[in-house]
Amino acid sequence: MKQIENMLGFRESIKVVDATLRDGGLVNDFFFDDEFVRRLYQANIDAGVDYMEMGYRASKKVFDETKFGKWKFSGDEHIREIVGDNNTPLKLAVMADIGRHDKNDFDECANSPVDLVRVATYIHQMPEAIDMIEDAHKKGYETSCNIMAVSNTQEQDLRVALEMVGQSSVDCIYIVDSFGSIYPEQMARIVDIYSDFSVKYGKKLGIHAHNNQQLAFANTIECCGDGVDWLDGTYMGMGRGAGNCAMELLLGFLKNPKYNVYPVLRFVEQNMVSLKQKGIVWGYDLQYLVTGLLNQHPRTAIQFTKEGRTDYSEFYKETFN
Amino acid sequence: MKQIENMLGFRESIKVVDATLRDGGLVNDFFFDDEFVRRLYQANIDAGVDYMEMGYRASKKVFDETKFGKWKFSGDEHIREIVGDNNTPLKLAVMADIGRHDKNDFDECANSPVDLVRVATYIHQMPEAIDMIEDAHKKGYETSCNIMAVSNTQEQDLRVALEMVGQSSVDCIYIVDSFGSIYPEQMARIVDIYSDFSVKYGKKLGIHAHNNQQLAFANTIECCGDGVDWLDGTYMGMGRGAGNCAMELLLGFLKNPKYNVYPVLRFVEQNMVSLKQKGIVWGYDLQYLVTGLLNQHPRTAIQFTKEGRTDYSEFYKETFN
Secondary structure, X not given: OOOHHHHHOOOOOOEEEEOHHHXXXXXXXXXXXXXXXXXXXXXXXXXXXXXXXXXXXXXXXOOOHHHOOHHHOOOHHHHHHHHOOOOOOOEEEEEEEOOOOOHHHOOOHHHOOOOEEEEEEOHHHHHHHHHHHHHHHHOOOEEEEEEOOHXXXXXXXXXXXXXXXXXXOOOEEEEEOOOOOOOHHHHHHHHHHHHHHHHHHOOEEEEEOEOOOOOHHHHHHHHHHOOOOEEEEEXXXXXXXXXXXXXXXXXXXXXOOOOOOHHHHHHHHHHHHHHHHOOOOOOOOHHHHHHHHOOOOOHHHHHHHHOOOOOHHHHHHHHHO | OOOHHHHHOOOOOOEEEEOHHHHOHHHHOOOOOHHHHHHHHHHHHHHOOOEEEEEEOOOOOOOOHHHOOHHHOOOHHHHHHHHOOOOOOOEEEEEEEOOOOOXXXXXXXXXXXXXXXEEEEOHHHHHHHHHHHHHHHHOOOEEEEEEOOHHHOOHHHHHHHHHHHHOOOOOEEEEEOOOOOOOHHHHHHHHHXXXXXXXXXXXXXXXXXXXXXXXXXXXXHHHHHOOOOEEEEEHHHOOOOOOEOEHHHXXXXXXXXXXXXXXHHHHHHHHHHHHHXXXXXXXXXXXXXXXXXXXXXXXXXXXXXXXXXXXXXXXXHHHHX
C-alpha cells in the first residue's frame, strides 16, 4: 500500500503537461482561434503548469493545410505569434506523430520557441521513432517517446521496445492508454514494467490517459503514486473521444504550492463552456465505455457520437463482433 | 500490489446493489413513473444485479407526501405494484435515513417484499441507527449500516462507531464517500480501518461512492480489490450532484458470468437519455470538483447547478472561505 502520509507532501520531480491544444485539437480539427490559445498559454503560466503542448507538428506533405486549423502543424512562426520569445517558466512542446511528421520541419532548438518534442509512435514503428528522437535530441530539444496503445501490446514486445528507447537519447518514456481500457490495478503493473527500463537507463516516465471508463484521472494519480513524474492533463478533459485526465482534477490533487487550480477554473468558464455550447462534443459517454471495455480504438465510438446515435446496446453488439 | 491475475477471475461474495431509484431520486424528487421503475426492475434482473434499492422509506410525518414522488416513501404497497411477490433472484432494499424515518413504517419482513433495510446515518446518530438496525433485524430483514460523510470523520470517532455497529446484528457496514472527496489511495486506508472491525465481528463491507472528482468507479474497484463485497452503482451514474459509480462501468468490470452489462446499456438508451434531454441534471462538473476537493457537502454545488451558473472560479472563492 502506498503511504498516505506522502499525499500531504509533494515530489519536486513531478511535471504537469497541458495537452489541450493537441489532444483537444482532435475534437475540433485544431480550429482554436489565437485569442483562445493566448489565454490558455497565460492560464498555464498562472497555474504553474510545466509544459504546454502547442499541437502536432504534422507534415504538410501528409495533411492538407486548408482542412485543419494551424495547431495541427504548429510551426515555430505560429507559436511565436502567441508567445513571442516565451520568457516564462512554462516550457513548450509539439508532437511529432511517426509516419505523419517530417523531421526537416524541425529547426535547431536554439532557433525555435519549442523546448520539448514529443514523439508519438506505435510499437511497430520504434526504429523510425528513435530516428526522430535522435534527430531532435541532436538539434537540442528535450524529447519524449509516447508509445501508443499500450493496452494492445504484448509484454514481450513492450520490453523490447523499452530496451530500444532506453538506449536512445530520450528524456522521458510515456505510458499511453490510447483506448482508455486500463484499470488502475493494471496500470500499476505497467508502471512496474516501464520502471525496469527507466531505472536501468535513467529516464523519466510519463502518463497520458483517456477517460473511456472514467479512469483517466484515477490512472494518472495511480501512476503518480507509483513514481511516474510527467503527468498529462487537458482543460475540462478536452481530448479525443472520451477525453483525457482533466487539468482541474490534476491540479486540485497535486500539492506542490507552485500549482494553482484557480486559473484553470477561470479559463474553463471563460473559454470552454462556450465551446461545449457551440456543439463541440467530448467526454465520457457509454459508447466510449464500450470501446474501452473491448480494448478497441475509439474511432467507431467517435463515429457513433458524430451520428448523434444513442442506441448504446446496438453499438455494443456491433462492436463486440 | 494487488494481483492482476485475480482480475480475470471473480469473487462469489461480491454483491452489486442498484441505488438508482434512491440516490437518483434525489435529483428528480423521486418522480419516476411506474413504467420506468418496472423496466429498471426487469433490467436489474436481466443484468444479474443482486439488490435493487426501491427508494427511501421516509417518514410522512417528516416529509410532505404531495411534494415528492412515491419512491421517497416506498411503502410495501408501492413496491408490490411493481414486483408482485418478486419471485426472482433480485433482492429488494429500502433506505431508512436516521432522523427522517419511522420504524413503525416497517412491517415484519415476512409480510413485506423488502429483503434489506439500509440504515443511513451520520456518525453522531449511531445509537439511533443501531436501534433501527436491531428493530429491522428482529423483524427478519437483512440490514446494512451506511455511515455517511466518512471523509469528514475523525479516525478515533470512526473506530468507536465501527465498534458499536460491529457489536450489533448488522450484516454489512458501508463506507460512504458522501462528498466525493476521497482518493483511491485514501480509500485503501479507510478499508483497512473498516476491516479491523468487519473481520473481528464477521460483517460484510460495502462501498457507496460519489463522482465529484471522477473517482466513484475508481474508488469502487479499489475497494473491491481490497476485499469490500457490496458495491453500489446507479444506472448512468444517476445520483445527487455529481452522481455515483455508473452501473455500466461496474458491470463491465466485474467478471462473474452472472453479470451482464447489455441490459444496462439498453435501459439507459430507452429510459435515461430522455431524462437528460428533459433537463434532469446530474454528473461530474467543475462545481462538484470544488466541493469534493474542499471536502464539503455538495449542497452549494447543487444550488450553483440549479441556478445555471458556470462561473466556477467565483464559486471556488465563495466555497473556499
